[in-house]
Amino acid sequence: MPFLDSPQRFGWISVALHWLGAIAIPALFALGWWMTGLDYYHPWYLRAPAWHIGCGLLLFGLLIVRVAWRMTQTQPLPIGNPFPWQSRFAGWNHRLLLGLSLLVSFSGYLIVTAVGQGASVFDLFTIAPLPVLMDRQEDVAGLMHWYTALLLIILSGLHAGAALKHHFIDRDATLYRMLGITREPKS
Ligand code: HEM
Numbered sequence: 001m002p003f004l005d006s007p008q009r010f011g012w013i014s015v016a017l018h019w020l021g022a023i024a025i026p027a028l029f030a031l032g033w034w035m036t037g038l039d040y041y042h043p044w045y046l047r048a049p050a051w052h053i054g055c056g057l058l059l060f061g062l063l064i065v066r067v068a069w070r071m072t073q074t075q076p077l078p079i080g081n082p083f084p085w086q087s088r089f090a091g092w093n094h095r096l097l098l099g100l101s102l103l104v105s106f107s108g109y110l111i112v113t114a115v116g117q118g119a120s121v122f123d124l125f126t127i128a129p130l131p132v133l134m135d136r137q138e139d140v141a142g143l144m145h146w147y148t149a150l151l152l153i154i155l156s157g158l159h160a161g162a163a164l165k166h167h168f169i170d171r172d173a174t175l176y177r178m179l180g181i182t183r184e185p186k187s
């Protein structure tokens, strides 16, 4: 698989960054939801948020790399002959997915740093806090985190559904291309 994207295909960097996000986002959503319901005596009461925050911040870093990488690459052309509005819609949905992923991560960081302490990544290193941005930052960022995460997971589900429709109903190579496979699906 080539290194760079081209009008015909995604290169391996874009493929790897995409699938890391596609695994991490639903996993972080499930972990976040589960951990907020744990009671104080549960063995994962402290460990689960530490994992959520550590993995979330690593994802945040990867997202920044991904957006920067995407800006340097040629976007592969749509496969088949979609209506122009369909390609525009898919393009905006992709930008929205990336924008929301950044917002979810940033609001998570604002929750953790709301009282001026840094955000630790598995006790390996700490991300410094920003100066406190607003009153009741923890609550405002908490609400923002929940609603942006909810919207992100719904849009990701629609996006994954569209990819499966391309594969199983239209039987085109859209999903194969994002998996780095060049052959056409069998009809
Ligand atoms: C795309 C990545 C992420 C997703 C999908 C996600 C998702 C979630 C969800 C669904 C919850 C439960 C919210 C609730 O029930 O109110 C949650 C809670 C939380 N998340 Fe994230 N999260 C992500 C990244 C992060 C990051 C990067 C951080 C911190 C640096 C973070 C920190 C937190 C904290 C502290 C809570 C607990 C909030 C509370 O107790 O109300 N999250 N997350």
Ligand code: HEM
Binding pocket: 014, 018, 021, 022, 023, 025, 026, 070, 076, 078, 090, 094, 095, 097, 098, 101, 156, 159, 160, 163, 164, 174, 175, 176, 177, 178
């Ligand atoms: C299992 C779930 C997923 C599947 C099956 C899937 C599938 C695909 C496929 C087939 C493409 C290529 C579309 C094309 O050629 O035009 C694509 C692109 C894309 N997907 Fe997903 N995806 C999934 C999850 C996600 C998630 C959670 C995100 C959230 C950030 C996401 C963000 C994107 C973006 C931004 C693109 C455009 C290419 C890029 O910049 O990487 N995907 N996806």
